[in-house]
Amino acid sequence: MQRIFLIVLCLITITLSAQNNAIAPGEKLTYTASYNMSGILTDIAQVTMEASAVKTSKTTLLKLQCKATSYSKWDNFFKIRDLYESYVSPKSLTPYLYNRDINEGGYYKNMKYTFSHKTNTVKSVQKKKPNKVENKTVSINTGTKDIVSTLYSIRLYDYASMTIGARKSLPIIFDREEVKGQITYLGKETISTAIGKKECYKLAIGSSQAGVLQGKNSNFLWLTADENKIPVYGKFKIPVGNGELKIKSATGLKN
């Protein structure tokens, strides 16, 4: 009896370790996106990342949503109202449906992807104006995700067991094209954030170039070094100065 119980327990543990232990429905992360020029910060937009459960008659999925909203002082100059969402499997974060509805300074675009993992294809519908609709089917590789589920799936890796310099390749479908993203684990760092002083995993994002460990890459992301692995700080190189993403609040965390 005890032996069987132990075997079953081991089986469950193994199954769970390969699954989503970091993201739960009800999680809400709020960030401030700012522009940093020589240390002078200007807040531009509020970014929220939310996870919620969505029920269909067959199953329950996880809805991952990212919203970017420019602050009111910017609205008269360059209004941003962006919405990205992905309906994914709650365990593996495999995407089934993706929506992107962006409105940036008068430029509008709506994109919908329907994933078919059996045939490795994505059916896309793009709307730029109400009567300008484009349908296209794109072939993808196994494991290719949309940008939202990729952002969340970065949190599922076991960084504690990774060596410094370890890389993970992330195939992403964006603008109906498959692109290769990459993250490189750069080690642990303790940083001060709005939610306290946190020990973090530092990652370099988006570059497959050599020399990333020597600081040649300019896009970095810091994830808390706990079970939740929430992104608390991001730094991105833009033509003049830096873009920064700082956490403002985190609620509904799983652990």
Place this chain on the structure above:
Amino acid sequence: MKKIFTILAIIASILAIILSVLPVSNLAIVPVVAAIIFGIAAFYLSKKSGKVNKIIKFTFYLSFIALAIILYKAVFTETEVADVENLEATETKLEEESIEELEDLDIEEIDMEEIDIQDADIEDILIE
């Protein structure tokens, strides 16, 4: 030299005023400091030669106005998000459409299998 500093002070003070009324008012602090430094340099050089041009004083006025605007905005402007009704409406509409579409999709695959395995394991414990 006096002329160069005067011209630089004028350019910097005008830039400071323009930036201070834009949402990037924080950045205006750089031309404000530059305008004051160039203004002081031009002022002393003019004083040496005996005649202080009125335009130099004018650059000081512009710089202080810009500084006042920057400080006012830094203290009284709240960074808040407004006018999100349309975004919320889009959100609701997209969710309704998505659920409808998801109902038609064939979502079995990996997850359902995993659930079955786990359920079976748990049942084993109960039987034992």
